Amino acid sequence: MADTALTIDGLSVDFEGFKAVNGVTMTVDEGELRVLLGANGAGKTTLMDLISGKTKSTSGRVFLHDTEITNWEEHKIARAGVGRKFQIPSVFKELTVRRNLEVASCRKPGVFANLRFGFGADAKRTVDQVLELIGLTEEQNQVAAYLSHGQTQWLELGLLITQNPKIILLDEPTAGMTQAETHKTSVIVNNLKGRHTIVVVEHDMAFVREIAERITVLHLGQVLAEGDVREIETNPKVREAYLGTKGIL
Amino acid sequence: MSSKRPIDWALYAVFVVLIMLAPLVMDSFWLNRVAKYLVYGMLGAAIALSWGYAGILNLGQGLFFGAGAYMLAMSLKLASQTSLQQGSDKPVPDFMLWNAEPGAPTELCCINKASFLWLPFQSQWFGVAMGLVLPVALAGILGTIVFRKRISGVFVSIITLALVLLVRLVVIDAQPITNGFNGLTDLGWFKVGDLEFDPYVVPTYYLVAVSLSLVLVSARLLVETRAGIILQAVRDDQNRARYLGFDVPSYQTFFFAVSAAIAGFAGMLYVIVSEFASPTFMDLTFSITMVVWAAVGGRSSILGACIGAILINVISATVSETEGFAEAWKAVIGLIFVLVVLYLPRGLGGLAHDLVDRFVVRKRGGGERALRVTSTSSQAAE
Ligand SMILES: Nc1ncnc2c1ncn2[C@@H]1O[C@H](COP(=O)(O)OP(=O)(O)OP(=O)(O)O)[C@@H](O)[C@H]1O
Ligand SMILES: [Mg+2]
Numbered sequence: 001m002a003d004t005a006l007t008i009d010g011l012s013v014d015f016e017g018f019k020a021v022n023g024v025t026m027t028v029d030e031g032e033l034r035v036l037l038g039a040n041g042a043g044k045t046t047l048m049d050l051i052s053g054k055t056k057s058t059s060g061r062v063f064l065h066d067t068e069i070t071n072w073e074e075h076k077i078a079r080a081g082v083g084r085k086f087q088i089p090s091v092f093k094e095l096t097v098r099r100n101l102e103v104a105s106c107r108k109p110g111v112f113a114n115l116r117f118g119f120g121a122d123a124k125r126t127v128d129q130v131l132e133l134i135g136l137t138e139e140q141n142q143v144a145a146y147l148s149h150g151q152t153q154w155l156e157l158g159l160l161i162t163q164n165p166k167i168i169l170l171d172e173p174t175a176g177m178t179q180a181e182t183h184k185t186s187v188i189v190n191n192l193k194g195r196h197t198i199v200v201v202e203h204d205m206a207f208v209r210e211i212a213e214r215i216t217v218l219h220l221g222q223v224l225a226e227g228d229v230r231e232i233e234t235n236p237k238v239r240e241a242y243l244g245t246k247g248i249l
Numbered sequence: 250m251s252s253k254r255p256i257d258w259a260l261y262a263v264f265v266v267l268i269m270l271a272p273l274v275m276d277s278f279w280l281n282r283v284a285k286y287l288v289y290g291m292l293g294a295a296i297a298l299s300w301g302y303a304g305i306l307n308l309g310q311g312l313f314f315g316a317g318a319y320m321l322a323m324s325l326k327l328a329s330q331t332s333l334q335q336g337s338d339k340p341v342p343d344f345m346l347w348n349a350e351p352g353a354p355t356e357l358c359c360i361n362k363a364s365f366l367w368l369p370f371q372s373q374w375f376g377v378a379m380g381l382v383l384p385v386a387l388a389g390i391l392g393t394i395v396f397r398k399r400i401s402g403v404f405v406s407i408i409t410l411a412l413v414l415l416v417r418l419v420v421i422d423a424q425p426i427t428n429g430f431n432g433l434t435d436l437g438w439f440k441v442g443d444l445e446f447d448p449y450v451v452p453t454y455y456l457v458a459v460s461l462s463l464v465l466v467s468a469r470l471l472v473e474t475r476a477g478i479i480l481q482a483v484r485d486d487q488n489r490a491r492y493l494g495f496d497v498p499s500y501q502t503f504f505f506a507v508s509a510a511i512a513g514f515a516g517m518l519y520v521i522v523s524e525f526a527s528p529t530f531m532d533l534t535f536s537i538t539m540v541v542w543a544a545v546g547g548r549s550s551i552l553g554a555c556i557g558a559i560l561i562n563v564i565s566a567t568v569s570e571t572e573g574f575a576e577a578w579k580a581v582i583g584l585i586f587v588l589v590v591l592y593l594p595r596g597l598g599g600l601a602h603d604l605v606d607r608f609v610v611r612k613r614g615g616g617e618r619a620l621r622v623t624s625t626s627s628q629a630a631e
């Protein structure tokens with residue numbers, strides 16, 4: 001058995017009486033790629049918010065390997081090794097693609113440690129590799145604001161890859177993408193498999209089939225089922241939960 | 250990007266050479282005037298640093314300018330003849346004597362309840378040091394509170410605006426030690442060794458011109474450091490920067506404080522060339538005027554904002570000497586501001602950049618997209 005990279009233990013958040021995430025317990029192994037499924041409003045994004053520190057939990061704990069990171073400040077959780085992609089793609093719009101990645105390559109959190117010029121030879125090498133991987137080598141000197149939607153999403157993935165965290169949380173990385181773009185994204189994500197522990201929220205079943213090993217289904221803030229693609233597809237509880245919705249499975 | 254850097258630096262060099270040559274063509278009256286405009290240019294650069302690079306629109310920059318100005322003015326006041334001729338060998342500001350309670354000792358320590366605060370200012374260099382320390386400390390405290398609390402955008406502007414008004418009232422109210430509305434006048438000259446900086450001589454002009462050049466180049470180098478680039482990333486998307494592991498408030502606070510230090514420095518230079526410090530430095534209109542200079546010159550360009558400030562003031566001075574134009578000119582400035590905000594969101598500096606893009610980057614074949622980064626993308630940062 002591989003080591004456990006991420007442990008979530010009874011995690012809950014209470015938005016004035018409404019429990020968007022309600023006692024979620026799950027573990028993700030080192031190097032695993034876990035898909036989070038669930039209808040709109042099931043609490044997937046909120047769960048990522050809780051892990052990455054954006055939202056403070058009201059009870060429960062989160063561990064990164066053996067370190068408890070529950071409710072730390074965001075940048076400290078990031079430094080501890082959690083990287084995150086947002087549902088709405090966010091990159092540094094007025095900087096060039098290359099600059100975006102250089103920023104992500106920087107290992108020092110505070111301002112004083114960074115009062116020097118250049119990002120160093122290591123960073124240059126990493127950035128070149130990542131540009132290659134996300135297919136933006138030609139666009140490297142373009143300002144990020146001019147990228148297409150798909151390219152922006154890949155750039156944000158690139159930021160994460162450059163940051164090189166232990167765990168990568170991806171919130172709907174293929175939202176709004178064409179089929180071809182979705183496929184390219186799955187190639188990038190598959191490339192990360194094994195090197196990073198990855199948790200992905202995704203609605204697109206074609207994409208899920210391309211990348212998934214294990215799936216956790218969330219429903220109304222709780223874990224409804226967990227298993228591989230086939231188990232989930234045939235799980236009666238999952239089918240029931242999706243009855244009435246258009247049945248994404 | 251990198252293809253434009255040498256051109257940028259060339260523009261800095263041209264600017265520095267031009268201001269260094271000004272004494273060849275100007276009489277001492279104009280030289281003193283231009284020295285003031287160079288100080289305004291420094292303020293423009295300070296605004297560009299916080300607004301353009303950090304995304305913090307400070308509507309109270311006058312607070313830092315005023316703080317710098319008053320700190321040095323206190324020292325220069327004590328160095329003035331009027332303070333020394335008060336029947337004592339120790340200097341006492343004249344206004345303190347005029348307002349002293351009957352029977353109060355004519356000593357700086359105790360002529361009124363708070364006059365002891367002036368004691369260390371008998372050393373000019375203490376005044377100079379405080380002229381930087383006070384703005385930086387104020388900005389550091391304000392920045393730490395505001396940015397740790399994640400206040401951003403227009404709320405920061407409102408807080409800075411409220412603060413400058415508050416401090417202005419306090420300064421006016423503390424009449425016994427600030428001379429209230431009248432401010433500090435009749436100042437002595439700034440001295441370095443035997444050199445006295447009479448505001449109407451060439452060395453004083455060079456003191457300002459060299460200071461401005463150093464500030465411009467340092468500020469420009471600063472935004473090219475890793476920290477400066479990360480700061481721009483923070484401006485574009487705070488959250489993204491945070492989740493990459495950066496301690497966002499430390500960047501905002503640091504550059505806010507640097508901008509304050511530049512404004513404080515400008516305040517001191519202004520006192521040297523104009524020989525007074527007054528609460529008008531903390532008037533709302535003055536702080537807003539600085540923002541207009543930076544907007545016209547280009548808030549995303551340190552040099553652009555500086556030139557914007559100088560240009561507007563030189564034109565103002567020329568035009569308002571023509572009878573009947575003085576009032577119309579104010580309307581013209583207002584109009585220029587509106588037009589720039591509407592059609593040139595990155596000001597003249599931005600326009601210059603685009604022209605460089607068009608002619609240089611195009612020629613090298615890399616510029617099918619010589620588009621402008623429009624106001625929408627820069628405003629989306631908030
Ligand atoms: N800060 C908040 N305050 C109150 N309610 C919230 C807050 N954040 C999220 N919610 C609610 O929690 C529920 C779960 O939201 P969440 O964004 O986690 O869903 P999701 O599974 O990511 O859905 P989607 O597929 O639409 O992205 C929703 O009903 C949402 O309205
Ligand atoms: Mg979501």
